[in-house]
Structure formats: C-alpha cells, structure tokens
Amino acid sequence: MRLLVTGGAGFIGSHFIGSFLSENPDAEAVNVDSLTYASIFKPDFERQFGRRYSFLRADIIDSEKMAAACRDADLVINFAAETHVDNSIATRCASQGQTSLALPPS
C-alpha cells in the first residue's frame, strides 16, 4: 500500500507516518508538506525507512502538484492544517478555505 500523507511534518502527521511505516513493512508513504512554522520535520525518516519514505514540499492547494502526487497513491490522508488558532484568524487561510486539499475530479 502506498499512502500520501499531507501535513506529515506536523505533530500528528509525523507520528502517524512513523507508526504506519514501522507497523507495515511493505508499505510506502509520501509526505506532502509546505513546511510552515508549525512543522517539526523528521529528516531521519529517510534513514529509518529508506525508499519507503519520500518527501515533497508542496502546498495542498496546488492542484497540479497534488494531482501528480496522488497519481500512485492508494489512499490520501489529510493532516495539513493551520492549527495555531490566532494565525488562522489573522491570515487568509481560514477565511478563504486555503487548507482544503485540492484534488482533481475522480
């Protein structure tokens, strides 16, 4: 199984990827994250999981990049979010739906 995980450099996403790849030795995960101030990127995933882990720096509203990234994925799990409430109010993220995952029509 090949997962595409958005927000995988954040708290929940990084723990999810680590647990998922540890418990499923045949699985692969692609982490798509724009690396905002909130990310806690875990560079050791490459060393820990080798080719089963890959990282793509991208914004989830970039539909072209998301379409390409999703092409080979069996499942997409969206953890990308503006999670700091004050920032989500102050920026256009919350008001304009900027954290909705952009996917092509199926």
Ligand SMILES: NC(=O)c1ccc[n+]([C@@H]2O[C@H](COP(=O)([O-])OP(=O)(O)OC[C@H]3O[C@@H](n4cnc5c(N)ncnc54)[C@H](O)[C@@H]3O)[C@@H](O)[C@H]2O)c1
């Ligand atoms: N932390 C918790 O205890 C908790 C509990 C329940 C639910 N959740 C939910 O889980 C999700 C993730 O929470 P978290 O605590 O891991 O947040 P986090 O702030 O630690 O991580 C969010 C990640 O999303 C990335 N990101 C933000 N906007 C992006 C964009 N437009 N494109 C690509 N990447 C983007 C950031 O760079 C960051 O790495 C949220 O929806 C949150 O509400 C969290």
